[in-house]
Every structure is written in structure tokens, then in C-alpha cells.
Amino acid sequence: MRLGQVSDVSSEPGLERRIFGATFGVLLVWLLLFVRLFDLQLVQGDAHRDSANRNSVRNHRHLGPRGMILDRWGEVLVDSRPAFDVLVIPHELSGLPGTLDRIAQLTRRDPALVRERVGNPRGRTRFQTIRAVRDLDRDALARVEGQLWALRGVLTQVGPARSYLAQDSAAHLLGSLREVAPEQLESLKSVGYRAGDIVGRSGIEAWLDADLRGQPGGRSVLVDAHGRELELLGAVEPRPGNNVRLTLDGRLQRVAERALDETGRSGAVVALDPQTGEVLVLASRPAPNPNEFALGIPLESWQRLTRDPRKPLQNRALQGQYPPGSTYKVVTALAAIEDGKLVPDLRVHCSGSMRFGRRRYRCWKEEGHGEVDLHRALVESCDVFFYTLGAKLGVDRLAHYARALGLGRKTGIEFLPESAGLVPTADWKQRRFDEPWMGGETLSIAIGQGFNLWTPIQLATSYAAIANGGALLRPFVVQQVEDPQGNVLRSWGTDTLGRVPVSRSSLSTLRAALRGVVHDEHGTGWRMRRLAHGLDAAAKTGTAQVVALSVSEGLDPDEMPEALQDHAWFVTYVPAERPRILVAVLVEHGGSGSAVAAPIARRVVDAFLAGTPSTQGGLHARHRPPAHSAL
Amino acid sequence: MPGIDRRLIQHFEWPLVGLALALALVGVVNLISAAPGVSDGVPPTAVRQLSWIGLGLVALLVTLLPDYRTLERVAVPVLVVCVVLLAAVLAFGPVVHGSQRWIVMGPVRFQPSELAKLGIVLFLARLLRRHMNPGGIGLAELAVPVLVIGVPIGLTLSEPDLGTALVQGLVAASFLVFARIQIRALAGLGLAGLAAVVGAWSFYLHDYQKERVFTFLDPERDPLGSAYHAIQSQIAIGSGGWLGKGYLRGPQSQLDFLPEQQTDFVFSVLAEEWGFLGGAVVLALYLALFVRGLMIARSSRDLFGTYLAVGVVALLFWPCAINLAMVLGMVPVVGVPLPLLSYGGSSLVTAFAGIGLLANVSMRRYFF
Numbered sequence: 001m002r003l004g005q006v007s008d009v010s011s012e013p014g015l016e017r018r019i020f021g022a023t024f025g026v027l028l029v030w031l032l033l034f035v036r037l038f039d040l041q042l043v044q045g046d047a048h049r050d051s052a053n054r055n056s057v058r059n060h061r062h063l064g065p066r067g068m069i070l071d072r073w074g075e076v077l078v079d080s081r082p083a084f085d086v087l088v089i090p091h092e093l094s095g096l097p098g099t100l101d102r103i104a105q106l107t108r109r110d111p112a113l114v115r116e117r118v119g120n121p122r123g124r125t126r127f128q129t130i131r132a133v134r135d136l137d138r139d140a141l142a143r144v145e146g147q148l149w150a151l152r153g154v155l156t157q158v159g160p161a162r163s164y165l166a167q168d169s170a171a172h173l174l175g176s177l178r179e180v181a182p183e184q185l186e187s188l189k190s191v192g193y194r195a196g197d198i199v200g201r202s203g204i205e206a207w208l209d210a211d212l213r214g215q216p217g218g219r220s221v222l223v224d225a226h227g228r229e230l231e232l233l234g235a236v237e238p239r240p241g242n243n244v245r246l247t248l249d250g251r252l253q254r255v256a257e258r259a260l261d262e263t264g265r266s267g268a269v270v271a272l273d274p275q276t277g278e279v280l281v282l283a284s285r286p287a288p289n290p291n292e293f294a295l296g297i298p299l300e301s302w303q304r305l306t307r308d309p310r311k312p313l314q315n316r317a318l319q320g321q322y323p324p325g326s327t328y329k330v331v332t333a334l335a336a337i338e339d340g341k342l343v344p345d346l347r348v349h350c351s352g353s354m355r356f357g358r359r360r361y362r363c364w365k366e367e368g369h370g371e372v373d374l375h376r377a378l379v380e381s382c383d384v385f386f387y388t389l390g391a392k393l394g395v396d397r398l399a400h401y402a403r404a405l406g407l408g409r410k411t412g413i414e415f416l417p418e419s420a421g422l423v424p425t426a427d428w429k430q431r432r433f434d435e436p437w438m439g440g441e442t443l444s445i446a447i448g449q450g451f452n453l454w455t456p457i458q459l460a461t462s463y464a465a466i467a468n469g470g471a472l473l474r475p476f477v478v479q480q481v482e483d484p485q486g487n488v489l490r491s492w493g494t495d496t497l498g499r500v501p502v503s504r505s506s507l508s509t510l511r512a513a514l515r516g517v518v519h520d521e522h523g524t525g526w527r528m529r530r531l532a533h534g535l536d537a538a539a540k541t542g543t544a545q546v547v548a549l550s551v552s553e554g555l556d557p558d559e560m561p562e563a564l565q566d567h568a569w570f571v572t573y574v575p576a577e578r579p580r581i582l583v584a585v586l587v588e589h590g591g592s593g594s595a596v597a598a599p600i601a602r603r604v605v606d607a608f609l610a611g612t613p614s615t616q617g618g619l620h621a622r623h624r625p626p627a628h629s630a631l
Numbered sequence: 632m633p634g635i636d637r638r639l640i641q642h643f644e645w646p647l648v649g650l651a652l653a654l655a656l657v658g659v660v661n662l663i664s665a666a667p668g669v670s671d672g673v674p675p676t677a678v679r680q681l682s683w684i685g686l687g688l689v690a691l692l693v694t695l696l697p698d699y700r701t702l703e704r705v706a707v708p709v710l711v712v713c714v715v716l717l718a719a720v721l722a723f724g725p726v727v728h729g730s731q732r733w734i735v736m737g738p739v740r741f742q743p744s745e746l747a748k749l750g751i752v753l754f755l756a757r758l759l760r761r762h763m764n765p766g767g768i769g770l771a772e773l774a775v776p777v778l779v780i781g782v783p784i785g786l787t788l789s790e791p792d793l794g795t796a797l798v799q800g801l802v803a804a805s806f807l808v809f810a811r812i813q814i815r816a817l818a819g820l821g822l823a824g825l826a827a828v829v830g831a832w833s834f835y836l837h838d839y840q841k842e843r844v845f846t847f848l849d850p851e852r853d854p855l856g857s858a859y860h861a862i863q864s865q866i867a868i869g870s871g872g873w874l875g876k877g878y879l880r881g882p883q884s885q886l887d888f889l890p891e892q893q894t895d896f897v898f899s900v901l902a903e904e905w906g907f908l909g910g911a912v913v914l915a916l917y918l919a920l921f922v923r924g925l926m927i928a929r930s931s932r933d934l935f936g937t938y939l940a941v942g943v944v945a946l947l948f949w950p951c952a953i954n955l956a957m958v959l960g961m962v963p964v965v966g967v968p969l970p971l972l973s974y975g976g977s978s979l980v981t982a983f984a985g986i987g988l989l990a991n992v993s994m995r996r997y998f999f
Contacts, residue, residue, distance in 0.1 A: 022809060023922060026944075026948060029952050030918045030921075032961070034911065036960075037868070037910050040868050040959060041902065041910065
């Protein structure tokens with residue numbers, strides 16, 4: 001098809017000349033591009049092509065080390081250490097199965113596992129380096145290095161591996177890593193991940209993965225047929241990831257964990273600063289050791305963990321739900337004071353039990369407490385007094401005040417999976433079981449048995465609200481993200497979710513009673529007496545009957561004897577006025593809160609005070625180190 | 632087909648549409664190779680690219696069927712729509728890799744900055760054919776086009792999408808030069824541009840945007856960035872030789888080491904695997920496309936058609952030239968995709984819409 005001439009419509013002078021000019025310009029630019037392409041591919045390209053045939057260009061990807069996780073004092077909890085890997089380049093191998101078997105033999109690994117890791121490298125993967133064996137020990141490395149001359153297409157490379165310095169301490173919180181799964185790859189590719197890279201699986205490793213991960217770099221080198229490097233064609237340095245600083249105190253955390261382990265039971269400890277919500281301890285035992293699967297966990301160890309009847313993967317501090325026992329009595333007390341059901345000098349006679357309807361409701365103390373008022377009822381944990389209040393209040397008023405203290409919903413601690421617990425109401429029971437609420441059930445609720453379920457962190461935040469004068473705080477465990485030079489990139493702080501809608505005097509009545517639990521005669525919290533620096537403490541014990549545990553988690557029949565024992569609770573804060581630390585302890589099937597859980601809290605508090613200068617000033621100086629200072 | 636002039640079918644602009652389709656299909660074949668990943672089979676990116684080619688052909692019909700002279704009337708509304716969309720991107724667009732470029736409506740995502748290139752071409756073609764001074768464009772006549780075109784360019788610049796803004800600016804500048812601008816006006820424009828840049832720098836750009844400009848001007852600032860890309864790209868191309876390493880066999884590209892190999896660096900994958908032969912054929916196809924486009928400009932029966940055709944050629948030529956020069960290591964790295972070949976729906980559909988306009992001008996010359 002021929003195109004016609006420029007039309008006569010155009011009165012434009014020299015239009016045709018201008019179009020020719022434009023055409024000439026286009027031709028000129030394209031001529032330059034042709035020449036450049038010719039030059040690159042056919043003039044300079046000879047060198048490239050020769051080396052690509054006889055030698056080869058290898059591209060090594062170097063992972064940048066992941067950032068560290070530090071505790072509040074700068075102690076390193078999680079670090080990256082150098083690890084040696086064996087890599088293979090399938091298209092350079094002389095024989096794939098034979099070579100892999102030889103690698104397995106040299107590294108003392110299971111040949112089937114090595115073959116599975118490499119897979120069947122058809123198509124594009126033929127050119128990619130594949131990690132055949134991760135994290136060699138020194139002997140295996142020496143054996144492989146000694147044989148490299150005979151292993152074409154095999155190389156060793158040093159890369160970062162994760163090291164959890166305190167082994168299984170705070171394992172649930174710190175989390176673990178995994179290899180990028182194929183189904184994750186599509187979404188992670190855009191942020192620089194490749195197949196075989198390591199990515200956070202759970203905990204802080206997962207939540208702050210984007211901050212922690214290092215920037216990968218690479219080296220492009222020319223190697224001869226024997227794998228000797230001839231020329232460096234280009235390199236990009238990998239960069240380390242950012243560091244995460246926690247509010248956690250690593251030393252206290254370990255004290256809490258050791259104390260829990262010594263009971264031989266499962267359990268949890270939460271400690272926080274009741275003024276700020278900073279989490280100082282978040283312990284759950286038993287716990288898995290993330291070092292055992294720092295580079296991806298073998299299937300069989302994973303199954304061992306998931307099938308362990310002690311459920312080491314469960315973070316009991318946040319996910320474990322237990323009846324609160326007598327720690328609930330502050331809710332009943334608060335409801336009674338606020339709703340005017342408690343004239344200040346109300347006294348109840350405890351004879352060791354109380355009749356309600358056709359049933360007898362027993363106090364834990366068979367011989368009875370005699371005449372008790374609210375203060376003594378809390379101090380000695382008299383059940384009959386609280387049965388009486390419960391009967392006056394009804395379940396829905398109790399639920400109202402439980403919710404006001406933040407119970408029955410997640411505390412909102414950052415990223416970790418958390419249970420909401422349960423605050424029962426008449427309506428809830430109707431919906432859940434299609435049965436009306438029975439008056440007697442209210443009595444159980446009033447002393448923290450029955451359907452009530454709390455998590456250890458809920459116990460901590462609700463008592464923190466009482467201790468700090470009514471502020472419901474969102475607990476937080478990450479303080480800031482810092483770049484490798486120490487500049488703060490992001491930080492977190494106190495987040496007040498709301499105020500408990502009760503009067504200040506109600507709360508101070510409660511606080512006086514909680515102080516009495518420790519310091520009054522017959523107080524159940526006597527183990528917190530005589531602290532360092534002459535400080536006063538406040539506390540509450542709790543013993544949750546397991547046999548009444550009928551709603552949630554069914555019991556494992558295999559462990560009935562132990563399972564019939566009560567859960568032990570203890571919560572304490574120190575000092576009794578303007579407290580700086582609050583510790584909540586749960587020991588599963590531990591028996592009495594006062595006997596089993598209280599000593600654990602005591603050890604944490606003692607350790608906390610031992611790391612503290614004796615002056616009041618020290619007690620109120622807050623926040624970050626320098627090493628010698630403050631809480 | 633009812634409603635469609637028989638002459639349209641008779642005189643269909645096959646050479647141009649054929650060239651564009653050929654390039655787009657080369658792009659799909661190349662994408663199959665450029666897609667990183669382990670699995671065999673056709674990667675989803677190639678499938679998506681094919682469906683965008685289908686969408687591009689629809690766009691081509693839309694810009695082809697109405698007589699282009701009626702398009703002169705919608706030039707201003709089209710530009711207004713473009714500006715509104717660009718503003719919407721800045722207001723509502725999601726932030727991806729530190730910049731806002733997309734409008735997302737359910738499953739549909741597109742970049743208004745691509746559409747804005749077409750809007751600029753239509754507007755300038757209309758304006759310049761109406762207000763012509765026999766002595767060339769003077770300073771006074773420059774005010775309207777500069778102020779109007781400055782809006783979409785400025786908005787694109789603040790996304791920030793420096794590459795596309797640069798192409799928009801070059802398209803507009805080519806127009807002015809083609810329509811014969813006076814030397815005095817050109818100097819004035821240069822000064823005004825300089826003032827605008829300084830003003831934007833001082834009062835308008837965010838620090839992170841400035842950082843991007845710095846990185847653009849000095850690639851070494853970003854060690855993982857541009858310089859690295861350029862080196863890798865040249866190694867890949869250089870090792871291609873005469874006939875290349877063979878399809879799906881380019882180790883450089885296959886190693887997943889080439890940056891942005893599906894978008895900005897597609898040509899280096901192609902040149903590595905198909906060698907000089909493949910690279911030269913693709914270059915020749917582009918050249919034929921531009922020359923054909925300029926022939927259409929020459930054959931148009933009215934000035935609007937000529938300007939429209941020249942504008943569309945500029946719209947295709949500049950990103951091609953910048954991308955290829957960048958990939959071949961002749962200019963610093965700028966984020967500009969290669970029209971028709973790079974992965975991406977917005978750029979592909981815009982290119983086909985432009986081809987439709989060219990075909991429109993070409994075929995309507997038989998209608999007089």
C-alpha cells in the first residue's frame with residue numbers, strides 16, 4: 001500500500017521537511033542503538049561468550065544477616081551467627097544423584113533428605129544454586145572442603161544462621177523461622193525473598209520480619225571448569241537487618257522460667273510495669289527450643305512437638321484459659337461497692353459453708369472464718385462472704401465489672417495469638433447451652449469458679465488497672481526498632497485503652513485489702529513479706545478447681561490424677577503504693593496458689609529488686625539503661 | 632459488520648497493527664523465559680500479558696472506529712479526566728514500593744500516568760493546529776500549552792514516577808519542536824522549566840522523593856540499585872553473542888539475578904537468549920513501526936491528523952529509546968518500561984490505543 005502525499009489542506013510551510021527531519025532523528029537514534037548492541041554482543045561479547053562456554057559466570061546470592069533481638073537492657077537474646085552451607089549448581093554437576101550421595105556421606109546426613117532438598121532441578125532451576133545441606137559443623141566442613149576438587153558444581157558458602165542465645169527462654173515470644181514456602185513465594189518475592197530463603201514463622205521473628213531481615217547482596221564471578229574464581233564481575237554487599245529492642249528483661253524472664261520448671265508442672269508467668277504496660281516477663285513452660293529448628297524444622301521433630309501432651313507450642317501466658325479462682329474476688333468486691341450492695345461495715349458470719357436453695361456452698365476453710373468484713377474476706381479469701389455478695393448482685397452485674405476490668409476480651413498485646421477468655425452472663429448461657437441461668441451458678445462465679453476463664457496476661461492487666469488507679473493498659477513487649485548503627489527507626493509506648501469506670505475510693509479500698517493479703521495476720525500472701533529495701537507488697541492468691549472445669553478445654557483422660565489437682569494462681573505488685581512491677585503466675589494443676597505459685601512470684605520480685613538500686617529515686621527512675629541504673 | 636464503514640475494512644492499516652502485534656507476541660514469548668520461578672509450564676505473568684494484549688486490541692478498536700476528527704472535540708475532556716485520575720491516585724492510590732501510581736477498582740488496576748500520555752498528545756494536537764503562528768510558536772503562545780500540560784506532568788512527578796513524567800515531558804517537547812518553536816520561546820521555556828524544578832524542589836517534594844532524584848542522578852548512592860542493574864544487564868546482553876544462548880537457556884536471566892527482568896529489563900533477557908540476531912530483529916521491528924507512523928503523519932489530509940500521528944510516534948519512540956539506551960548501558964537507569972514488550976497492562980493498553988489512533992489517521996485519508 002502506498003501512502004499519498006501531504007494534503008493541500010495544509011497551509012503549513014515545510015511540513016514535509018519537518019516530518020523527514022523527525023524520521024532522520026529516529027533513524028539516527030536507532031543507528032546508535034544498533035551499533036551499541038553490535039559492540040556489546042559481537043565485539044566485547046566474544047570475551048563474555050568464550051568465558052561463558054569454557055568457564056562460567058556464577059552468581060552467588062549472599063543473605064544479609066538478620067537483625068538482633070535485644071532485651072530492655074541491651075542483652076542480646078537472638079543473634080545471627082555464621083553458618084556453612086553446601087550449595088550445588090545442577091547444570092554444572094557431572095552426575096546429580098552420585099554427587100548428592102557423596103555430599104550426604106561427607107556431611108553425615110541422610111542421603112534421602114539431601115535429595116529431597118535439591119528436588120528435581122529441571123528447567124530454570126538447573127542454573128540456580130541450591131542449598132543441599134545447611135549449617136555444617138567444622139568437621140563436616142573440613143571433609144567437604146577437602147573433596148571440593150573432585151566435586152564439580154559443588155561449593156560451600158558462609159551465610160547467616162539464627163542463634164537463640166538463651167535456648168528455649170521466651171521461645172513463644174521470640175518465635176521461629178522457616179524456609180519460604182512455595183505458596184508464600186508469590187507474595188514475598190516483591191520484597192526480595194527467593195525460594196530457599198528464611199522467613200519468620202511465628203512470634204517477633206514473623207511480626208517484625210520486614211525490619212529484621214537483612215538486604216541480600218550478590219557476587220557475580222567468572223569461574224573456570226574447576227570452580228576456581230577467575231574474575232569478579234560485580235558485587236553488591238549484603239546489609240544486615242535492623243535490631244529489635246524489647247521491653248522484656250531477659251534475666252527476670254530466665255528466673256521466672258527456672259522457677260516454673262522446678263515445679264515440674266506446666267505454667268506461665270507474666271510480669272509488667274503496671275504504670276506503663278511494658279512487659280518484663282512473658283514466660284510459658286514447657287517451651288520448644290528454637291535452635292533445634294532455626295533452619296527449618298525436620299518433620300519428625302515437628303510432630304513430636306505437636307503431639308506432646310504437655311503442649312509445648314501453646315503460649316500459656318496468652319492462650320491458656322483457666323478459671324480465675326479467688327483472684328476473681330476483686331471483681332465481686334468492686335461490683336458490690338460500686339452497686340451499693342455493700343454498706344461499708346457489712347459483716348457476714350462464715351461458719352465454713354452457706355446454704356443456697358437446696359445446696360450447701362462450702363468455704364475453703366472448713367471451720368469457718370467467723371465474722372468477716374470485706375477487708376478480712378479478701379485477705380483471708382473467705383468464700384462465704386463472696387457467696388453472699390454474689391447472690392445480691394446476680395451474674396450480669398458481676399459480668400459488667402469483669403468486662404470493665406478488661407476481662408473477656410483480648411488485651412491487645414501486639415501480634416501474638418491470644419485467647420479472649422470468658423465472662424459468662426445469663427444470656428450467654430442461654431445461647432450456648434439453651435438453658436437458663438441458675439442462681440447457684442452465680443455463687444460459683446462470685447468466687448471465680450464456674451464458667452469464668454482468664455488468661456494469665458488478663459490477670460496481669462486487670463490487676464495492673466487496680467494497682468495504677470484505674471488505667472486499663474495495652475501490654476506491649478516491643479520497645480523500638482533500631483538500625484544497625486543504633487538509630488531508632490520506630491518506637492512503641494504506653495497505650496491506655498480506657499479507664500475502669502469506678503470511683504477512685506473503690507479502687508483504694510481494694511488496694512488496701514490486697515496489701516493486707518500480704519501483711520495482715522492470716523493473709524494468704526504472706527510469702528511476699530520482708531522484701532528487700534523494706535518494701536511493701538500487695539497480692540492475691542487463687543486456687544482454681546479443675547473438676548468444675550466443664551466448658552472449654554476438655555481434659556485429657558490419660559492424665560487424670562494430675563489433672564484433678566487445682567490450678568494455682570498468684571498475682572502480686574510491688575511496692576504496694578505506686579508499684580513498679582506486677583507479677584502474675586499460673587501453675588497448671590499446681591495445687592494451692594499460696595504454696596506453689598507465690599514462691600515463683602517471690603523469686604521474680606526478688607530478682608527484680610536485686611537488680612535495683614535501693615533508693616526510692618531508683619525505683620522511680622524509668623526506662624532505658626545506662627547499665628547501672630533504674631528499674 | 633453493520634455500522635462500520637466498508638472502507639475501514641478495505642483499507643485496514645495492516646502493516647502498523649501487524650508490527651505492533653508481532654512485538655507484543657515477542658514480548659509474551661520472552662516473558663515465559665523472564666518469569667522467575669521453579670515450576671515449568673507457562674507462568675501466570677505470560678497468561679496475564681496475553682489477556683492484556685486482548686484488552687489492548689479492544690482499546691485499538693475504540694480509538695480506531697470513531698473518525699479521528701471527532702476526537703479533536705473530546706481532547707480537552709480527555710485531558711481533564713486524566714488530571715482527575717492522577718489527582719485521585721495521589722489521594723487514594725495504594726503505596727507500592729514507596730510510590731503511588733495505581734488506581735485500584737476491585738480487580739482492575741491501572742496507571743493513569745500512562746493514559747495521561749495519550750491525553751497530552753490529543754490536547755497538543757488540537758491546540759497546535761488551531762493556534763499557529765506562521766513564524767513559529769512564540770513566547771506568548773507557549774503559556775497555554777505549558778500551563779495545561781504542566782498539571783499532569785507535575786502530578787505524575789509527585790507520585791513519584793520520574794520515568795513516566797520524563798516521557799510525558801519529552802513527548803510535549805517533541806510536539807513543540809515539531810510545530811516550530813522560536814528560539815526565544817525555547818530559551819524562555821527552558822528557564823521556566825528550571826524555575827519550576829527549583830520551586831518544586833524547595834516547596835513541594837518530600838525528602839524521600841528528593842532521595843529518589845538523588846539516586847537517579849547518582850546511581851552509586853544505592854548500592855543495590857541502578858549501577859548494579861546496568862552491569863548485570865550488560866553482562867547478560869554481552870554473553871548473548873551472535874545467536875544467543877537459546878530460548879530458556881540464558882543463565883544470567885535464569886539465575887534470577889537480573890533486576891526487574893519482567894518489566895524494565897526485558898530486552899536484556901531477549902538479547903541474552905536470542906543473541907544479536909534476535910535483538911536486531913526487535914530493534915528493526917520498532918524502527919519499522921516508527922517510520923510507518925511518520926509516513927502516516929505525512930499522508931494525513933489535515934494538520935490535526937499529522938500532529939496526532941507525530942505525537943503518537945513520539946509517545947512510542949521516547950520510552951523505547953530511553954529503555955533500550957538504559958538497558959544497553961548508554962544512559963543512567965530510569966524506570967521506563969519498553970512499550971509493547973514489557974510486562975504490564977497499563978503500558979500495553981496505552982500503546983495499542985496509540986496504534987489505534989495512528990491507524991485511524993491512516994485509514995481516514997481515503998474518506999475525503
